[in-house]
Amino acid sequence: MTAPSSSTWSTQKIKITIIGGGIFGNSAANNLIKAHPSYEITLISNRDYALNVMASHRLVVDGFNSKQVTRPLSSIINNKVKIVVVQDITNFDDKSTDIISMASNQQINIPHDILILATGSIWTNPILTNEFGANLGQMDQYVNEQMEQLKTAKKVVIAGLGFVGIELAGELGHKFKKELGTGQKKIICVHPSDSVLDENYKHSIRSSIKDYLSEMNLTLMFHDVALFDESDPNTVILRSSNTVIEDVDVFYNCTGPKPNLPPTTLQELDLSNRGFVKVKKTLQTLNYPNIFAIGDINNVPGKNMNYREEHIQVLKQNVHAVVTSNKSGFKDYEAKEKALGISIGPKAGVGQAPVPVVGTIKVPDMLVVMYKSKTLYTDKLNSILGKI
Numbered sequence: 001m002t003a004p005s006s007s008t009w010s011t012q013k014i015k016i017t018i019i020g021g022g023i024f025g026n027s028a029a030n031n032l033i034k035a036h037p038s039y040e041i042t043l044i045s046n047r048d049y050a051l052n053v054m055a056s057h058r059l060v061v062d063g064f065n066s067k068q069v070t071r072p073l074s075s076i077i078n079n080k081v082k083i084v085v086v087q088d089i090t091n092f093d094d095k096s097t098d099i100i101s102m103a104s105n106q107q108i109n110i111p112h113d114i115l116i117l118a119t120g121s122i123w124t125n126p127i128l129t130n131e132f133g134a135n136l137g138q139m140d141q142y143v144n145e146q147m148e149q150l151k152t153a154k155k156v157v158i159a160g161l162g163f164v165g166i167e168l169a170g171e172l173g174h175k176f177k178k179e180l181g182t183g184q185k186k187i188i189c190v191h192p193s194d195s196v197l198d199e200n201y202k203h204s205i206r207s208s209i210k211d212y213l214s215e216m217n218l219t220l221m222f223h224d225v226a227l228f229d230e231s232d233p234n235t236v237i238l239r240s241s242n243t244v245i246e247d248v249d250v251f252y253n254c255t256g257p258k259p260n261l262p263p264t265t266l267q268e269l270d271l272s273n274r275g276f277v278k279v280k281k282t283l284q285t286l287n288y289p290n291i292f293a294i295g296d297i298n299n300v301p302g303k304n305m306n307y308r309e310e311h312i313q314v315l316k317q318n319v320h321a322v323v324t325s326n327k328s329g330f331k332d333y334e335a336k337e338k339a340l341g342i343s344i345g346p347k348a349g350v351g352q353a354p355v356p357v358v359g360t361i362k363v364p365d366m367l368v369v370m371y372k373s374k375t376l377y378t379d380k381l382n383s384i385l386g387k388i
């Protein structure tokens with residue numbers, strides 16, 4: 001597959017389509033239009049608002065309201081970018097995207113020279129963000145349903161204590177402190193290894209998180225895998241110990257995100273085993289030089305919000321290199337280890353940071369609380385959502 005030649009492009013306006021009005025897609029749109037005001041950029045999203053996914057668990061646990069974690073897309077995106085809110089994308093390929101327009105309820109074809117996929121991941125209930133709906137009314141309805149379910153639940157099982165499972169457990173532990181203390185509510189967290197997270201994290205981090213969660217009266221079970229029993233919605237089976245947990249009101253499967261890829265007829269779009277879009281170091285898809293994938297939808301190590309700036313710089317340069325057919329103008333993406341913080345409710349958190357020569361160190365918990373746990377970035381909402 002080859003991109004159109006520069007001579008084809010020189011006679012017309014370059015058309016760029018970005019699919020996904022989230023943390024990466026918005027930033028890509030604003031940065032590209034700023035660098036190249038002559039490009040015709042269309043941002044396609046299935047919502048008319050942008051959401052700070054990183055605060056979505058506190059939203060459903062009743063710690064934030066929807067205004068604190070969202071902004072209308074139109075207030076975030078540069079007004080030279082065309083925003084199209086869709087009911088559905090029915091297909092995309094290397095030439096165009098087919099959508100059902102929300103405004104006209106009609107099937108429309110949007111042609112592009114360059115396509116940027118930024119549709120992110122599907123997380124788990126209760127933060128199944130792809131179910132949040134097209135507008136704030138629908139989102140509030142979903143959030144209220146989840147909130148109500150959580151309030152009345154007596155027994156909750158969380159499968160998986162990766163960072164999302166931990167953060168969700170921390171929000172629940174904080175919100176239902178009293179009920180957990182009196183035994184009115186029970187929250188059981190099941191994880192396959194001997195501690196939370198995995199060996200890629202420092203031992204001190206893992207044991208510190210374990211302590212925080214235990215102090216919140218959460219029940220922690222290690223060396224096991226929790227499976228939802230399809231035949232009985234109130235039963236969870238622990239695979240290794242063959243234990244049955246009965247009377248479960250809510251089961252949250254926090255065993256990792258799934259890719260949120262719209263339908264496509266492209267035969268040679270290479271996907272990883274888990275379905276994420278494989279990209280080269282240039283962030284171009286393997287077989288389609290005019291299709292890029294950024295953020296959670298791609299398969300590079302180091303692709304979360306922390307790495308947005310690096311993604312965008314590489315994208316900006318490489319889109320230009322494709323447009324100008326400048327083979328030596330490409331830049332490679334490299335993810336260096338960065339500081340990270342995991343919140344455990346609004347008042348606790350742990351983190352680690354790489355320090356030259358010394359290696360990775362645990363950072364003081366208070367720094368994580370100040371920088372992340374307290375606000376989950378709602379204090380920087382515009383910039384988190386991609387406004388520049």
Ligand SMILES: Cc1cc2nc3c(=O)[nH]c(=O)nc-3n(C[C@H](O)[C@H](O)[C@H](O)COP(=O)(O)OP(=O)(O)OC[C@H]3O[C@@H](n4cnc5c(N)ncnc54)[C@H](O)[C@@H]3O)c2cc1C
Nearest residue numbers: 020021022023024045046053054119120295296304305306
């Ligand atoms: C609880 C939690 C805490 C986190 N904390 C951190 C943290 O501290 N630091 C960090 O770096 N990362 C963190 N992350 C990860 C971070 O949120 C993601 O890396 C980031 O949101 C990825 O951005 P994105 O633009 O790729 O996807 P998203 O932000 O999910 O945006 C995707 C967008 O695409 C749209 N979309 C999806 N499908 C379609 C479709 N078919 N058609 C049109 N539009 C579509 C969606 O509506 C959405 O607007 C956290 C995640 C969670 C769940």
